Amino acid sequence: MAKKENQNIADSTEQKIFDAAHEVFVQKGMDGAKMQEIADRAGINKALLHYYYRSKDKLYEAVARAVIGRAAPMISQLIESDKPLEEKIRHFIEIYISIISKNPFIPLFIISEINKHPDHFFEKILPAELPKPQIFIRQVEEEIAAGRIRPVNPKHLVINIVSMCVFPFIAKPMARFALGLNSAELKIFLEERKVQVTEFVLASLRP
Amino acid sequence: MAKKENQNIADSTEQKIFDAAHEVFVQKGMDGAKMQEIADRAGINKALLHYYYRSKDKLYEAVARAVIGRAAPMISQLIESDKPLEEKIRHFIEIYISIISKNPFIPLFIISEINKHPDHFFEKILPAELPKPQIFIRQVEEEIAAGRIRPVNPKHLVINIVSMCVFPFIAKPMARFALGLNSAELKIFLEERKVQVTEFVLASLRP
DNA sequence: GAACAGTTTAACCAGTTGGTTAATTTTAGG
DNA sequence: CCTAAAATTAACCAACTGGTTAAACTGTTC
Numbered sequence: 174m175a176k177k178e179n180q181n182i183a184d185s186t187e188q189k190i191f192d193a194a195h196e197v198f199v200q201k202g203m204d205g206a207k208m209q210e211i212a213d214r215a216g217i218n219k220a221l222l223h224y225y226y227r228s229k230d231k232l233y234e235a236v237a238r239a240v241i242g243r244a245a246p247m248i249s250q251l252i253e254s255d256k257p258l259e260e261k262i263r264h265f266i267e268i269y270i271s272i273i274s275k276n277p278f279i280p281l282f283i284i285s286e287i288n289k290h291p292d293h294f295f296e297k298i299l300p301a302e303l304p305k306p307q308i309f310i311r312q313v314e315e316e317i318a319a320g321r322i323r324p325v326n327p328k329h330l331v332i333n334i335v336s337m338c339v340f341p342f343i344a345k346p347m348a349r350f351a352l353g354l355n356s357a358e359l360k361i362f363l364e365e366r367k368v369q370v371t372e373f374v375l376a377s378l379r380p
Numbered sequence: 381m382a383k384k385e386n387q388n389i390a391d392s393t394e395q396k397i398f399d400a401a402h403e404v405f406v407q408k409g410m411d412g413a414k415m416q417e418i419a420d421r422a423g424i425n426k427a428l429l430h431y432y433y434r435s436k437d438k439l440y441e442a443v444a445r446a447v448i449g450r451a452a453p454m455i456s457q458l459i460e461s462d463k464p465l466e467e468k469i470r471h472f473i474e475i476y477i478s479i480i481s482k483n484p485f486i487p488l489f490i491i492s493e494i495n496k497h498p499d500h501f502f503e504k505i506l507p508a509e510l511p512k513p514q515i516f517i518r519q520v521e522e523e524i525a526a527g528r529i530r531p532v533n534p535k536h537l538v539i540n541i542v543s544m545c546v547f548p549f550i551a552k553p554m555a556r557f558a559l560g561l562n563s564a565e566l567k568i569f570l571e572e573r574k575v576q577v578t579e580f581v582l583a584s585l586r587p
Numbered sequence: 588g589a590a591c592a593g594t595t596t597a598a599c600c601a602g603t604t605g606g607t608t609a610a611t612t613t614t615a616g617g
Numbered sequence: 618c619c620t621a622a623a624a625t626t627a628a629c630c631a632a633c634t635g636g637t638t639a640a641a642c643t644g645t646t647c
Contacts, residue, residue: 186624186625201411201496202411202412202492204409204411204412205409207604207605208604208605208606209603209604217626218626218627219605220608220625220627221624221626222605222606223606223607224624224625229604229606281492284550284554285409285492287553288553289408289412294553295553295557305558306558306559323583326576328559329569329572329573329580331559332544332547332548332559332573333580335547336544336546336548336551337539337544341543343491343495344542344546346494346495346498347490347491347494348539350502351512351538352535352538352539353512362535362536365536366539369536369540370536370540373532373536373584376530376584376585377580377581379583379586393595414635415635416634416635424595425595425597426635426636427597427637428594428595428596429636430635430636430637436634588647590645590646590647592644594641594643594644595641595642595643596641597638597639597640598637598638598639599637599638601634601635601636601637602633602634602635602636603633603634603635604631604632604633605630605631605633607629607631608627609629610625610627610628611624611625611626612623612624612625612626613624613625614622614623615623617618617620
């Protein structure tokens with residue numbers, strides 16, 4: 174057996190390959206990514222890619238599964254908690270935007286690849302426990318029944334909230350152009366959205 | 381000169397190529413699109429592509445420019461009209477969602493390609509007169525000053541509205557999955573959004 | 588009907604891509 | 618040390634890609 178002596182898991186060849194592949198796939202998608210570029214960025218020979226991950230598809234699948242598997246639980250944990258509705262919405266928007274800020278390429282990656290290979294994604298890559306908004310939806314219905322919020326269609330409410338959190342990040346360059354912001358101003362603007370979106374939603378829910 | 385006798389412009393070889401390229405580029409993006417597939421779908425030889433459009437880049441540019449050039453004026457016309465604010469918002473959401481319903485691949489195409497080649501897009505493809513929301517923003521500020529709507533940051537309002545209109549279409553498969561809808565139900569759901577988003581926005585703007 | 592420009596094609600080409608091979612180096616264990 | 622397994626590499630390959638070429642076809646004009 175061969176194991177490098179002073180080498181933690183993070184520096185292992187397999188991990189280096191995975192990290193490089195993650196970068197390239199997420200930024201360029203399945204088609205745009207080239208095995209040679211992944212090899213170069215990992216600092217190894219192209220043949221080693223196939224030694225650890227048999228094919229481009231397999232490597233892509235590993236990356237895609239990790240991306241989704243990392244994002245999904247955070248959301249479901251939040252959405253399924255038993256906090257009161259207003260607090261839940263506040264927390265959801267805050268955390269959702271924070272996560273995306275730190276991983277700005279992920280949403281577009283997921284959306285693009287789902288649109289190109291929907292079957293593949295839903296069969297092989299998605300974890301069984303994707304966050305389901307049913308609990309959230311029931312909670313909204315209860316609040317409406319109690320007269321504490323304006324009557325709204327809860328499914329549309331969910332989509333509205335997610336849309337306002339995610340879309341500005343995937344449309345960044347367009348937003349910059351349309352609003353006439355430079356890079357620094359855009360960063361501030363996106364950070365502002367945590368409170369702006371929260372206020373917007375809660376204002377709309379007033380009875 | 382050689383011109384086919386019974387042949388209108390729509391059936392011309394150049395148009396057939398353009399239409400086929402439009403389909404393929406919009407669905408698969410620059411990288412995913414193959415010249416051979418475009419030729420096949422246009423029912424012609426691959427060399428003819430290069431006869432009419434010298435290179436893949438040129439063909440792509442023609443398609444991209446047409447896509448943007450078609451979408452932008454409709455929006456700006458609407459956003460720059462002098463209707464009262466509420467009516468303008470109603471119209472904007474209604475028309476925006478209608479347009480996207482008929483061209484479901486366009487938004488993701490624009491966003492993906494802008495993210496991959498931002499410079500190229502803003503230098504070569506975008507028409508000078510991209511819809512600028514300044515007039516809309518000023519109008520919102522006036523309404524706030526007059527106390528007719530709740531104080532909101534108008535830039536965030538613009539982004540909120542556009543997000544809620546566009547995002548559900550580009551995240552269609554995910555929305556289907558998360559909300560547990562079949563294809564027909566999703567279509568209804570997206571149509572419902574015209575009134576749902578309008579109500580949601582106007583409710584949030586109540587003073 | 589010959590000459591001619593515009594159109595279309597089959598065959599081809601060079602570069603790139605994902606993937607393989609066989610040989611070399613490194614590492615662990617007796 | 619020596620050996621065998623694991624890790625790594627250089628060289629290679631077949632398929633595909635965007636793009637070219639030269640020849641053939643089509644219609645118009647005189």
